[in-house]
Amino acid sequence: MATDGGIRVAIGGLAQQRAETVKNGGDPDVQTFEAAKQIEHLQKQQAAERKTLASSLPLVPTLREFLEPRAEHDPVAARLLEQEKRRDPAQQSIRGRRTAAMEPEVLDGLTHDIEDGPPKCVHYARDGERVMTDRGERVDLYHVDDREIEAALRLAEQKYDMDKGLQLNGSREFQQRAAEIAGRMGLKVQNPELQQTWQLGRLQTLQSEELGADTRLTAPAVGKGSVEAARADHGGDRRAYTVDAQAMQAEALLGKLDIRGFDALDRASRDQPLTPEQRIQLQGHDDQTRLIDDQDRLTPLGERVTERMWAKIETEREQLQQQLRTRNIDEELKKREAQEQKQERTEEKAQEKIVEREIATHERAEEREVEAPQRAPVRSRPRQPSRDMSLGG
Structure with missing residues (x-):
């Protein structure tokens, strides 16, 4: 590669x-x-x-698939799962990957x-x-x-x-x-x-x-x-940059809210009743911090903060998805590397056994040659001359 x-x-x-x-x-x-x-x-x-x-790797689980088994025991996961269901209702679908080709x-x-x-x-x-x-x-x-x-x-x-x-x-x-x-x-x-x-x-x-x-x-x-x-800088950067003061204000207010404040904003955006604690958290102390009006409806500032909240949640969702994707690939690569190392060790052991058997066979053959008796060559015995047993006449 x-x-x-x-x-x-x-x-x-x-x-x-x-x-x-x-x-x-x-x-x-x-x-x-x-x-x-x-x-x-x-x-x-x-x-x-x-x-x-x-x-070639398994498909990365969706955020919902990741959260569902954890929601029963983890309140944060349960909250994120509820938000995910509202953001993207469940749909029947078939997922897959295209085959890779060089561009x-x-x-x-x-x-x-x-x-x-x-x-x-x-x-x-x-x-x-x-x-x-x-x-x-x-x-x-x-x-x-x-x-x-x-x-x-x-x-x-x-x-x-x-x-x-x-x-x-x-x-x-x-x-x-x-x-x-x-x-x-x-x-x-x-x-x-x-x-x-x-x-x-x-x-x-x-x-x-x-x-x-x-x-x-x-x-x-x-x-x-x-x-x-890039153009050379002569005498400093003379371009004028506009500052979105409203966006900065919304970001600052959002940073002061905890998960309960997020829940209160979500309920107010859907015209659902608020608890007294949620109402106090969103009313602020002046027009620069007031996120709801007297009817618990979002003010224009509250709408901007809510938009920033959902943008932040979406960013965190994408980051989590990317972390899951990266972890999934890393785990699969480690798994493959371990399998390859195991296969290499198995092949090395098999090769070592083959070599050991060949060495043992060779050593046994040498031992048999050393232990075999050195036999003297067999000599033919001289024949005794035959005696004439007959009587002369």
């Missing part, structure tokens, strides 16, 4: 090839493209092998044409049609379907400082789609307005690793776009 260590070794070798190319008068941009192709092949081979391994390599099939300039650039075409241009400081795209976006991102990954991230420019559709694909690939994006879409891409990767699914979360891109390195 391809490993991250194998990829690091490959990257080290590619860096040496790149240096030799420059030394021999070759084009470093073209060598960068070739390096991106080789790394893409290794990464997609590794991803396919991981999916194949995951598909097609997006850089394969691209041809290049070097334009000396100035400024120098490298044009890339597919089937004779230009799809993107490497202009040094940025990569321009003329076709913005998923394949070409990924190709540009893979090229940019080898060209630019990925610790700082990439800057996406172009139509809104292109930026959204490119941010999702970058999230799926784990490539940092600088655009602050695209961070939520980037996170959706990361979520898609987790779902794909679990079920083999490939769900598109954003619309197809149209128009043109470009990918460039």
Whole structure:
């Protein structure tokens, strides 16, 4: 199986090839493209092998399946199970995994044409049609379907400082789609307005690793776009960032509630009667902390806090699901490793017994040769001359 260590070794070798190319008068941009192709092949081979391994493991239990046997003895599990049933009523379903296959390599099939300039650039075409241009400081795209976006991102990954991230420019559709694909690939994006879409891409990767699914979360891109390195900081960051004061207030109030406060918010959101203790907990002491009105209905602030509460529960649910998934895979790998070690020990013992029997047989044969008496050769006894017993006449 391809490993991250194998990829690091490959990257080290590619860096040496790149240096030799420059030394021999070759084009470093073209060598960068070739390096991106080789790394893409290794990464997609590794991803396919991981999916194949995951598909051979038992299905990860759902949160409900995990909570049900524990709810009878654990009040926290019982509470989470009740919330899970309200959030997602039980449905009859059949779960399974898709078979894992290696994704097609997006850089394969691209041809290049070097334009000396100035400024120098490298044009890339597919089937004779230009799809993107490497202009040094940025990569321009003329076709913005998923394949070409990924190709540009893979090229940019080898060209630019990925610790700082990439800057996406172009139509809104292109930026959204490119941010999702970058999230799926784990490539940092600088655009602050695209961070939520980037996170959706990361979520898609987790779902794909679990079920083999490939769900598109954003619309197809149209128009043109470009990918460039993070812009240098001249005199500080001059961008204006908006602060959502209401969201911060809701988060602060939510942090002061315990599980009983969560239950009170849930009951108020469903217009169910509250106990005096629950009412006191949600009434607060002024308009900045009041979550219910005099009729025990949620105030606008209470609605925001409730939304944050359910978002927090959903996040915790996903984290628990991921922990279950990771634990399940780790346990299965340990089980397989133990079985392989047991099989190896059994085979070693069997081989040792065979060798011991062969040695014993050889030793017994040698002992028989040593103990056998050394017999002298048998000599024929001389015959006595026969006497003539007859009387002469």
